Amino acid sequence: MTKNAQKLLDFLKSYINKNRIPPTYEEMKNFMELKSKSSIFQYLEYLEDLGHIKRDKLKSRSIKLNKMMPFFNEISAGNPLEILNEDVKYINYSDLFKNTKENSFACKVNGNSMEEFGIFNGDTVIVNRDITFNSKSIYAIQIDNTEVTLKKINILNSEIEIFGDSKNFHTKKYKKDRIKIIGKMVSLIRSYK
Numbered sequence: 001m002t003k004n005a006q007k008l009l010d011f012l013k014s015y016i017n018k019n020r021i022p023p024t025y026e027e028m029k030n031f032m033e034l035k036s037k038s039s040i041f042q043y044l045e046y047l048e049d050l051g052h053i054k055r056d057k058l059k060s061r062s063i064k065l066n067k068m069m070p071f072f073n074e075i076s077a078g079n080p081l082e083i084l085n086e087d088v089k090y091i092n093y094s095d096l097f098k099n100t101k102e103n104s105f106a107c108k109v110n111g112n113s114m115e116e117f118g119i120f121n122g123d124t125v126i127v128n129r130d131i132t133f134n135s136k137s138i139y140a141i142q143i144d145n146t147e148v149t150l151k152k153i154n155i156l157n158s159e160i161e162i163f164g165d166s167k168n169f170h171t172k173k174y175k176k177d178r179i180k181i182i183g184k185m186v187s188l189i190r191s192y193k
Helices: 003-019 025-031 038-049 093-097
Strands: 068-072 088-092 105-108 124-128 138-143 147-155 159-163 172-175 179-189
Touching (some): 003 025, 003 038, 025 038, 093 179
Antiparallel strands (some): 068 088, 105 124, 138 179
């Protein structure tokens, strides 16, 4: 990113945090000490192309900041790699959840019945309200319109089999009318202390 684009982005962040609205083009021009607003439009287009902002070009004060974080192409889990500062890109937080849809939701996992599938107590899962069945997927399901659980499922003729970690959960079968498939798990978030 150019120094002037970074300067404008920093100004946008500061101004929006303080005033809760974006600055006018005139205020941006004055801050950047430019004679014309045309350069501001070029910087804004550049920032938008990089994914740092969104804006409606037909409305004034329509700039919205995207939440961005530095993103390095790789980190070694074996021998250390040299990472150069020019290798860093920035990604929008929402890019981390590309599989999510507008009707997605998040849940915190409580229990250990899915450890065999890499899902542990305290993890957060993202679930799409998507009921297309795939035997390899993991689903949020509701049993008897009350209990909600996260499990793998197998649809049989008149029953649905639910199963989890073979050490911590015994496979169970329910009549199809007792099970409602709420959605399919698409992402997992784990926090480390």
